[in-house]
Amino acid sequence: DAKTTQPPSMDCAEGRAANLPCNHSTISGNEYVYWYRQIHSQGPQYIIHGLKNNETNEMASLIITEDRKSSTLILPHATLRDTAVYYCIVRATNNAGNMLTFGGGTRLMVKP
Amino acid sequence: GAGVSQSPSNKVTEKGKDVELRCDPISGHTALYWYRQRLGQGLEFLIYFQGNSAPDKSGLPSDRFSAERTGESVSTLTIQRTQQEDSAVYLCASSLTSGRYNEQFFGPGTRLTVL
Numbered sequence: 482d483a484k485t486t487q488p489p490s491m492d493c494a495e496g497r498a499a500n501l502p503c504n505h506s507t508i509s510g511n512e513y514v515y516w517y518r519q520i521h522s523q524g525p526q527y528i529i530h531g532l533k534n535n536e537t538n539e540m541a542s543l544i545i546t547e548d549r550k551s552s553t554l555i556l557p558h559a560t561l562r563d564t565a566v567y568y569c570i571v572r573a574t575n576n577a578g579n580m581l582t583f584g585g586g587t588r589l590m591v592k593p
Numbered sequence: 594g595a596g597v598s599q600s601p602s603n604k605v606t607e608k609g610k611d612v613e614l615r616c617d618p619i620s621g622h623t624a625l626y627w628y629r630q631r632l633g634q635g636l637e638f639l640i641y642f643q644g645n646s647a648p649d650k651s652g653l654p655s656d657r658f659s660a661e662r663t664g665e666s667v668s669t670l671t672i673q674r675t676q677q678e679d680s681a682v683y684l685c686a687s688s689l690t691s692g693r694y695n696e697q698f699f700g701p702g703t704r705l706t707v708l
Contacts, residue, residue: 524597524684524699525636568635580626580652581697583635 485569490588493563499556501587503569506550513572514545515581516554518565525568525583528554559591595619597700599685605706606675614670614703618687625668626697627660628684636684642668643690675707 486504493499505514515530529536529543531552536543542555556563568586598617606612618625623644628636638652642662653659657675662668672679682704686697 522701524686524702525697526699527696530696580638580641580649581628581636582638585635 485571485584487567487569487584487587489585490590492590492592493556493559495561495591495593496558499559499563499589499591501554501556501567501569501589502551503554504551505569505571508549508571510549514543514549514552515570515572516541516543517568517570517581517583518563519568519586520562520565525581528567559589561591561593563589564591565589597685597687597698599683599700599703601703602701603704603706605708607708608677609674611671611673612675612705614672614683614705616668616670616685616687616700618666618668618685619698621665622687622689622698623665624688624690625662626686626688627668627670628686629654629681630684630702631681639670639683672705675705677707680705680707 513530513532516528517525518528519525528540529538531543531545533545533549543552545552566586566588568583570581597619600615604612625642627639629639630636640653640660641649657673660668660670682702684699684702686699688697
């Protein structure tokens with residue numbers, strides 16, 4: 482699987498948009514970008530995934546650059562409950578087991 | 594509906610003892626995964642089960658680690674002769690199939706402390 486690079490930590494004011502970047506410059510054409518988050522003392526939670534088009538769901542939006550070498554997860558109106566570690570993961574199509582390879586993630590702190 | 598459950602939530606054991614961790618996946622999920630997360634680190638894949646196929650054990654760190662799954666239901670992860678470096682949170686996840694599109698649902702984990 483392609484390696485991802487994320488900033489180790491970020492702060493965001495409550496009610497503002499949180500923009501979490503991820504670099505995946507070695508991504509190949511058939512690899513998807515997944516985002517999970519892990520709130521303290523809980524298991525990871527799926528947020529969103531995409532291939533090349535921007536995606537939006539009830540939790541977040543995912544913006545993938547045209548060259549697919551980077552992406553941004555956007556939480557449009559961050560709340561205190563969004564404080565968590567956010568993981569950007571790239572999965573290969575021959576990753577038959579669907580296991581996820583987690584890096585260090587970004588620790589997002591939402592402040593009042 | 595019911596999510597993935599794991600038991601116990603916390604386990605403290607002495608070095609050299611065996612421990613058994615349990616995972617109850619979401620009903621109907623054919624794929625089940627075990628991960629380990631050491632303090633302050635990301636998740637490490639351990640083992641995965643898909644239906645009646647032979648499990649992928651490629652992530653197990655040593656022969657002290659083993660896991661079983663009964664059909665498409667409960668799974669147990671066993672660690673024999675525990676060592677202090679086995680201290681971690683052990684997470685279980687399940688998904689509908691093992692295809693790449695299917696999100697994994699995680700349990701709350703079992704925090705293992707080896708003294």
